[in-house]
Amino acid sequence: MSTVNYAVIGGGINGLSVARQLLIDYPGANVTLFEKESEVAQHQTSHNSGVVHAGLYYAKGSLKARLCRRGVELVRNYCTDNNLPYDQCGKVVVALNEVEEARLKKLYQIALDNEVPNVKMLYGEEIKTVEPNCIGVAALHSPETAIVSYEKIAKRIAEEIIERGGKIELNSPVQSIKNNSDGKITITLQSGKVYPTQFDYAVSCAGLQSDRLAKNSGDVETPKIVPFFGQYFVLDDQFTHDVKGLIYPVPDPKYPFLGVHFTKRIDGKMTIGPNAFLSKARENYDGKGFNFKDIKEFIFYPGFWRFAFRNIPAAMRESKTVFSQKNFINEATKYVPSLSNMTVKPATRGIRAQAMNPDGTLVDDFVIRRDGNITHIRNAPSPGATSSLAIAEYIVREVMQGKADV
Known part of the structure; x- marks a missing residue:
């Protein structure tokens, strides 16, 4: 029996997890992962908050809800098995008024529907038993929300791929993945070179470039990725200990993004952020310069303007938080007034690969499409990192086997 060849495109945590899962389930297969950078985990995987989300926000029955809960278990076990840091610091989602409290109670029901363990409503002074310096009328406490370094997890997975006999092709940006008439798959690199191996199956986990690679490979053009940056600030050390874990605002359904919050990092530092604003480039982590191609794509996308007019x-x-550090800090200190005089330093930005429909709506759930023997991850925002090992299971054991409705 001939050996089956698998290609995985993208060396972020999702692509790495898929390659690892293939080698676990098919130890005799040839698995090749293509990454355009000189190292893995150079984009969204190493530019995020590091939160292991418990599943508080995601509609019952959605892929996000299912894969997030499974992902928490897998990430926790992976960190334990590989001696990687995992800090179950806990999280409170805080309501500042009665309107937010009503929304918070709905969030509590979603958490119960998703079987998030040990969640509890806190009222008034009860909040201080978890976060002594936090104020609010009510809070949803998720004690098992945790923080990790997804970059460290990803790099350990890369080592495991090599240990299991897989291959990682660095400095190898992929231009297209094509289904051939003979059932094989051809990988063409951006250099124009056709990779010599013909593959039986391929999985595209291209993150910020997922829509472009899908289009080049013959998949549907939409949803299109529109990049939004999120700025973080790190609190100076003397202010770090006023917050013990994670403090989040209650999501406002009128706004598409969450809002500024406190997040403890795995290195012990405390951050505030992120805001959310249109990025001048898909990979603009330092905030400098722009990419004309990236800007042109969303400016000429009708869905973007429909989104923009609805979200003025x-x-x-x-x-206000983009152009004023003081306003940024003020958004956070609504929840912890003792930090009103804190000083902060800018941290590296994150870029959210936000998939957007032609009607201007943001794609909420994970989108994973199969086109012949090629599978495309078209949308995997937060909790994409939390869910990464579960997304890999889902793709390898359901999508690629034709058991999932995609």
């Missing part, structure tokens, strides 16, 4: 109030709100 959100854009105005977020712009």
